Amino acid sequence: MSLLVITVGLFSLGLYGVLTRRxxxxILASIEVMLGSATLLLVGLAAAGTPVGAHEGAVEATGVMVIVLAAAEAAVGLALVISVARRFKTTRVDELAEVKG
Amino acid sequence: MLVAFAPQIVCVVGAAAAVAFDAFERRGLAIAAAVAGLVAGSVLAFAGSARAPELTGDVVLSGTGFSAIVGIICAIGALVLLGSWRPLTEASSGGGLAALATVSVAAAASIAVAADILVLLIALEGLALCAYALVWSARTAPAIEAAVKYFVQGAIATGFFVLGLAILFGLYGGSTSYVWIRGVMGTETGSPVTTAFVLIAVALAYKVGAFPFHSWALDAFESAPSHFAALLAGIPKLAAVVAMIILFSRSVFAGLDTTYQLWVFGLLAILSMAFGASGGLLQRSYTRMLAYSGVAQIGYALVGVALGAPAMTSAALLVTAYALAAAGAFLAAGAFRAARPGWDGTIAALAGLGRERPMLGAAVTVTMFSLIGMPLTAGFWGKFMVFGVAVSAGYWWLALFGVIASVVSFGYYGAVLRSLYFETPTVSHEPGDEGTTDRGSEVAIATVAVLIVAIGIVPLVLGLQSVLRVLTFA
Known part of the structure; x- marks a missing residue:
């Protein structure tokens, strides 16, 4: 139960960060917190033992896949941030106003 | 398992070859390798569609309609890449971009037929990461900004999806395979199930750009290079709609009360149609209008998702027609720019182009007719079937909204045709500013137009069953 509370809390914190930080x-760090919370849930489940009927290590494998995805996303995201910083000389979203919302 | 996954693997091999050729600055060879991979994948997939469906696969579903969808996605991808031959050979590292595009098509093909939530997540993310880069590749300030916006919103969607996956995994632990979760879940409808349902539905709605999760799509498709917008506007929607119906109506959430699903997706559908159609009317830019109309089009497709399993074939036909027409319409933007180098992107500035370039004009006309849903085009059958299922299931109001949105869509698609044929250019061309012909994209658009008319006419001659047999999912 406490595992679920921590997961949902962390996820909400990340979402709040994505929506409010400028x-x-x-924003990228907040996204990582969101993905991290899901990983935490998987790690917690793995610690509770392999579920009945499951392959040995299935939970851990899923967790590792999520971590790999998060890393790939961070790589692309940081590349985008660097390109924004070079082009606009800022990384604040409210100062980028070339495209109409 | 590997046999089922072979088309996607072949595509990725083509992409790897393209990267290798690009490293030696052989852009033509690189693009050819990417196209060859997609064509081979498409042929393999269509060959597999003769097999009986394999619904218990651990990685992807295959056989009949599932293989056909993979084949269609790869074929449209190959067509778009051929159509973008000129811009790609002119771009620096064009071969690498062709490889990225090929990987994104392979990922979309895996989304459509995934049989495991983890595979679906990896495919969604693979497509998204390629798509951010493809949007960015225009390297203009608006494109970089659109790519960042796309990235942030896509990453939120991924976060939702991963949490939904973790919850399902936690509840029905052991495997993320659709069949497994379905088996363990039974007819349970507790709040964790609905939480996972909402998280995954929202994530997929983001990915297809349904209202209110659409704002990235408007900027991304307007400022991306038009040949990549052609790839990203249709194919991912085709893939995600098929995946949604499999996920929500055929496997994982099939035990949930269907009214629940009807309301969630029906509401998204109506909002998307209303927003897309009214927004489209206000646009002056050709590609931005297409981006708005894409939101309306995903609204029609979500009517199919709301109706669930009975509408699966119809919805697949509708999004196939849209993916084809969207590819043609966005490629046309590139052809327009080649024909009129000073084109500012507005619909008004296309005045008289249809009479100057009869072949391009005719192909764009067919594409627009299909997007409107005029009879004798592929778009007609898609809408006809989906709205037909809605009416026969007793949800005539969903069909009514769809028909109203289609009538409104005549306003913005028709504006393009009016400009192409019935208006005279206001700016006279200076000599030497004559523009060129982008042969590759014009041939690709013409092929799209021929396919649209073929899918529109074949059912009249051979009966609708002839088309539907390709897209059976049983």
């Missing part, structure tokens, strides 16, 4: 690097 700096791209902070």
């Amino acid at each position: 700096d791209l690097v902070a």
